[in-house]
Structure formats: structure tokens, C-alpha cells
Amino acid sequence: MRFFIDTANLEQIAEAMEMGIIDGVTTNPSLMAKEGISGEANILNHYKTIAGMVDGGDVSAEVISTDFEGMIKEGEQFAALADNIVIKIPMIKEGLKALNYFAMNGIKTNCTLIFSTGQALLAANAGADYVSPFIGRVDDTGWDGMALIQDIADMFKVQDIMTEVLAASIRNPLHIIQSAQLGADVATCPLKSIEALLYHPLTDKGLAKFLADAEKLK
Numbered sequence: 001m002r003f004f005i006d007t008a009n010l011e012q013i014a015e016a017m018e019m020g021i022i023d024g025v026t027t028n029p030s031l032m033a034k035e036g037i038s039g040e041a042n043i044l045n046h047y048k049t050i051a052g053m054v055d056g057g058d059v060s061a062e063v064i065s066t067d068f069e070g071m072i073k074e075g076e077q078f079a080a081l082a083d084n085i086v087i088k089i090p091m092i093k094e095g096l097k098a099l100n101y102f103a104m105n106g107i108k109t110n111c112t113l114i115f116s117t118g119q120a121l122l123a124a125n126a127g128a129d130y131v132s133p134f135i136g137r138v139d140d141t142g143w144d145g146m147a148l149i150q151d152i153a154d155m156f157k158v159q160d161i162m163t164e165v166l167a168a169s170i171r172n173p174l175h176i177i178q179s180a181q182l183g184a185d186v187a188t189c190p191l192k193s194i195e196a197l198l199y200h201p202l203t204d205k206g207l208a209k210f211l212a213d214a215e216k217l218k
């Protein structure tokens with residue numbers, strides 16, 4: 001399973017790239033707003049900067065239009081910024097039309113706000129390169145986000161569907177581990193969830209002991 005980082009924060013993207021653990025970035029309007037990015041020119045410039053930071057890895061840029069024409073206009077603007085931009089489209093009827101249009105025109109897409117296997121199947125049939133089931137938000141409603149990942153991954157396998165399952169709305173390290181175990185192709189994670197995989201008290205304790213003993217070797 002590949003890792004994307006789910007942020008529009010340039011420092012966090014740079015840090016994750018330095019660690020060599022990520023293959024791409026996903027953003028959304030909420031994450032862009034969190035960074036204080038506003039205005040068309042600034043938004044386009046920010047996406048271009050991110051696209052240049054990830055060695056050709058996929059960078060999802062989300063449209064904010066909800067009509068077909070608007071999505072196409074925004075998506076084409078994003079796609080012109082860099083070869084590794086993926087257009088993020090919401091799971092609505094107009095979105096399906098846009099997914100189909102971009103597939104026909106050789107532009108990669110990520111269908112976002114997926115909350116059911118049926119939605120994932122529709123997005124795949126419309127030509128999406130990625131579907132993004134939102135695990136954390138499913139958990140928030142009292143349902144099982146991981147079961148959704150499993151159902152979609154199993155269905156795509158049985159049907160030989162090439163669309164990739166991109167586990168999103170990751171909130172903790174267990175979401176990441178279970179996504180990998182259940183067959184997600186990618187997990188897009190906040191840096192803090194990735195870092196939570198890294199730390200273990202016994203590693204810190206063991207290292208402290210090695211360093212203390214190393215003093216005796218001097």
C-alpha cells in the first residue's frame with residue numbers, strides 16, 4: 001500500500017518527502033482554507049508548488065463547482081498546471097459526467113466523498129482512477145469505516161476493476177494498518193497519523209540503553 005499525505009501544508013509535505021514515505025498528496029477545500037490559501041491565482045499557484053514537490057507523485061486538486069461545465073473548466077485549469085495533477089471530483093451525478101469526460105480526455109481523477117460500495121462501483125464505471133472512501137467520517141456515524149474499505153476492495157478484486165481504492169479520512173495509525181491489511185491501494189494520511197506508526201516506547205527505551213552503553217566504549 002502506498003502512502004499519500006492529506007494536507008495542503010508545504011512544510012509537512014516537505015518533511016514527509018524527506019522521510020521517503022509518501023508517493024503523493026491529497027488536498028480538499030477545507031485543507032486549503034486551513035492554510036489560508038484563497039483566490040483563484042493563489043490556489044492555482046499553491047497546487048503547482050505542491051505538484052513540484054513530490055517527484056511526479058499524484059497530487060489531488062479538488063473542484064468546487066457542482067455542475068458539469070464548472071467542474072470541467074476547473075479541472076482543465078488544474079490539469080494544465082502539471083502532469084501529476086489528479087482532478088478530485090465529488091460523488092454526485094454531475095461528478096460522474098465529469099469523471100467520464102476526464103477519462104475520455106486522458107486526465108486522471110479521484111472520486112471523493114465515497115460512503116458506499118454502490119458509489120464506488122459507479123465511480124469506477126465512470127472511469128475514476130481512484131475512489132476515496134472516508135473511513136473516519138463513517139466511524140463518526142457509528143458505522144464501520146474499515147468494513148467499507150473491505151467491501152470496496154473485495155468487489156474491485158472480484159470484478160477485476162483497475163480503479164484504485166484510496167482510503168481517506170484517516171484519523172489514527174490503526175486505520176492505516178487495517179487499510180493495508182484489507183487491500184487498499186493507497187492511504188492518504190495526516191502527518192500525525194503517519195508519525196504515530198513510527199514511535200514505540202520500547203524503541204526509545206532500547207535506544208537510550210544502547211547510547212548509555214556506548215558511553216562505556218569510549
Ligand code: G3P
Nearest residue numbers: 006026136137168169170
Ligand atoms: O481526504 C479526505 C479527508 O481529508 C477527510 O478527512 O478527517 O476531514 O474526515 P476528515
